[in-house]
Amino acid sequence: MKFEDLLSEINGFGRFQKMVLCINFFGRFSLGCHFLLGNFIAVIPSHHCSISSLDADEIFENLTQEERLTVSIPVQDDGTPASCHMFSYPQFHLLSNSSSPSEVALVQCQNGWEYDNSMFISTLATQWDLVCDKRALSRLTTTIFFIGVMFGAAAFGSLSAMFGRKPMLLVSYMLGMGFGLCSTFSSSFVMFAVLRFFTGFTITGSVIISTILNVEWVSIEHRKLVGVIDSLSWTFAFMSFPLIAYFIREWRWLTVAISLPTVTAIITWWWVPESARWLIANGRVDKAHYYLHKCAVMNRKQEVTVSIKPENLAKIIVTDRGNRKYSYLDLVRTPKMRRLTLLTGITWFAVATVAYGISFNISSFGLNMYLTQFVYGAIEIPAKMSNYYLLDKFGRRVTQAGSLLFVGISLMINIFIPKDRSVVRTVIAVLGKGCSATSFGTVILYSSELYPTVVRQNGMGYNSFLSRLGACLAPLVLLLDSFWGHFSQTILCSVALIASVVAWQLPETRDRCLPETIEDVEGTRKNLIKDHDKQEDEEKMTTNEPNEDH
Numbered sequence: 269m270k271f272e273d274l275l276s277e278i279n280g281f282g283r284f285q286k287m288v289l290c291i292n293f294f295g296r297f298s299l300g301c302h303f304l305l306g307n308f309i310a311v312i313p314s315h316h317c318s319i320s321s322l323d324a325d326e327i328f329e330n331l332t333q334e335e336r337l338t339v340s341i342p343v344q345d346d347g348t349p350a351s352c353h354m355f356s357y358p359q360f361h362l363l364s365n366s367s368s369p370s371e372v373a374l375v376q377c378q379n380g381w382e383y384d385n386s387m388f389i390s391t392l393a394t395q396w397d398l399v400c401d402k403r404a405l406s407r408l409t410t411t412i413f414f415i416g417v418m419f420g421a422a423a424f425g426s427l428s429a430m431f432g433r434k435p436m437l438l439v440s441y442m443l444g445m446g447f448g449l450c451s452t453f454s455s456s457f458v459m460f461a462v463l464r465f466f467t468g469f470t471i472t473g474s475v476i477i478s479t480i481l482n483v484e485w486v487s488i489e490h491r492k493l494v495g496v497i498d499s500l501s502w503t504f505a506f507m508s509f510p511l512i513a514y515f516i517r518e519w520r521w522l523t524v525a526i527s528l529p530t531v532t533a534i535i536t537w538w539w540v541p542e543s544a545r546w547l548i549a550n551g552r553v554d555k556a557h558y559y560l561h562k563c564a565v566m567n568r569k570q571e572v573t574v575s576i577k578p579e580n581l582a583k584i585i586v587t588d589r590g591n592r593k594y595s596y597l598d599l600v601r602t603p604k605m606r607r608l609t610l611l612t613g614i615t616w617f618a619v620a621t622v623a624y625g626i627s628f629n630i631s632s633f634g635l636n637m638y639l640t641q642f643v644y645g646a647i648e649i650p651a652k653m654s655n656y657y658l659l660d661k662f663g664r665r666v667t668q669a670g671s672l673l674f675v676g677i678s679l680m681i682n683i684f685i686p687k688d689r690s691v692v693r694t695v696i697a698v699l700g701k702g703c704s705a706t707s708f709g710t711v712i713l714y715s716s717e718l719y720p721t722v723v724r725q726n727g728m729g730y731n732s733f734l735s736r737l738g739a740c741l742a743p744l745v746l747l748l749d750s751f752w753g754h755f756s757q758t759i760l761c762s763v764a765l766i767a768s769v770v771a772w773q774l775p776e777t778r779d780r781c782l783p784e785t786i787e788d789v790e791g792t793r794k795n796l797i798k799d800h801d802k803q804e805d806e807e808k809m810t811t812n813e814p815n816e817d818h
Contacts, residue, residue: 271548277572282567287539295530296475299505301505302448309409312403312406313386319336387517390520407743416466422596426726427473428480432543439473442534443470445471447467474533479728483782493656496659507642510638512525541563546725561573611771612774620742622763652706658710664774672764672767673764675707676764717782718775720788721782
């Protein structure tokens with residue numbers, strides 16, 4: 269009996285599966301918010317040098333604030349006060365003559381900066397004066413966070429394959445929330461950066477583990493629906509976060525506000541089941557029988573489990589059971605697994621690079637940053653909802669390759685549209701972002717169906733690692749526009765088109781059972797089963813032979 273057959277008998281999408289899906293949906297809320305946190309806490313508001321050093325003798329006592337700035341701060345070409353320089357001494361003649369002589373000595377800010385707090389009460393830049401020469405450090409925290417996410421994905425993929433999905437999910441929740449809250453007590457930028465790295469490292473385990481749990485507990489015909497709902501959890505966080513950030517303008521309290529919801533995830537973790545597939549694959553059939561019985565009872569199919577004994581579950585997976593531990597090396601030991609690992613890795617890297625590259629580069633809505641971020645999230649709803657139809661109608665491979673193809677085409681079109689046609693460019697960019705959302709939602713479900721149970725968590729950890737590497741590189745790709753205006757778009761377009769060809773090489777998984785062992789992927793399991801049955805027959809014949817000594 270295959271596991272899918274057993275799962276169908278106890279209802280592969282009943283109350284039990286819906287409970288797991290709902291718990292995991294809200295459990296990853298904090299992760300989605302942390303992904304966007306840098307967009308708000310790393311903002312550098314308008315600023316200028318503090319002029320307190322020029323007013324040591326209270327010579328500005330009778331001047332208005334505007335007049336004080338006029339005699340203390342040079343004016344930039346756009347008419348705003350300079351951000352990083354000031355006059356070496358007050359220029360009172362500027363009160364009557366607005367033109368500043370070029371020979372006036374300028375110095376760097378002497379006593380810090382004054383910031384415009386009309387939009388933000390405090391950010392990382394205002395907290396530690398990350399401006400002028402230190403300007404890049406403010407945005408660097410986002411890269412540091414994603415580097416943590418990248419290495420955390422690989423670590424939790426391996427750990428959950430060794431110790432199980434459920435215990436490592438709790439570790440991810442608790443450490444992710446702990447490091448997130450601790451970062452708000454940072455006394456220096458270095459301390460904050462280190463804690464952001466560990467926040468990303470630990471919190472990313474929740475998404476790759478919960479995704480696997482969702483897929484491994486539902487029947488074949490419901491996997492595409494689960495994949496769509498799973499991806500919409502990101503959209504829910506992306507749309508909710510700007511609303512939270514709008515009312516909380518202080519970076520410490522904003523970090524606390526998005527970290528604390530994990531408490532709910534920790535509480536509901538007690539109702540999350542371990543993967544029965546993983547338990548069977550690791551020889552823990554008694555525990556697997558416990559969860560399957562629990563699933564059957566909740567789905568009102570308890571009569572099915574009466575005839576199923578723990579020892580019968582051992583026959584579901586014939587090979588690769590028991591005490592053997594799997595590692596990332598098992599992803600490349602055999603030919604077909606090696607090919608699968610290469611193709612999915614390239615696809616994940618490209619999907620993330622293009623998706624984040626587009627998200628960071630769309631700025632033509634003419635809206636404030638809170639509304640813009642909300643629109644970014646709202647755009648994903650129709651894109652991801654269409655996945656349910658596309659995955660059923662065309663399958664995983666066509667949807668994955670096709671969505672990447674359309675992303676590449678939209679980027680290519682924008683290269684040739686003049687930049688003064690901002691409305692047209694924005695419409696094309698939004699369509700491209702919608703296709704990238706479709707691609708991202710597909711690749712998660714698709715990959716979880718391609719890898720066998722015994723190394724599925726390792727495979728998802730490896731893919732997530734490359735995905736976060738793409739997220740780290742996307743901002744750097746956009747910096748290439750300083751050399752040529754369309755440089756970044758050309759690179760992103762090329763990456764999307766190449767990935768479309770790569771994704772087309774992957775096997776289709778629609779309406780197919782999840783592979784359980786590496787032999788299932790390599791196509792050698794049937795031979796093993798035949799050899800196993802032949803050996804049993806020979807043993808029976810030997811047992812039934814008459815004893816010649818009698």
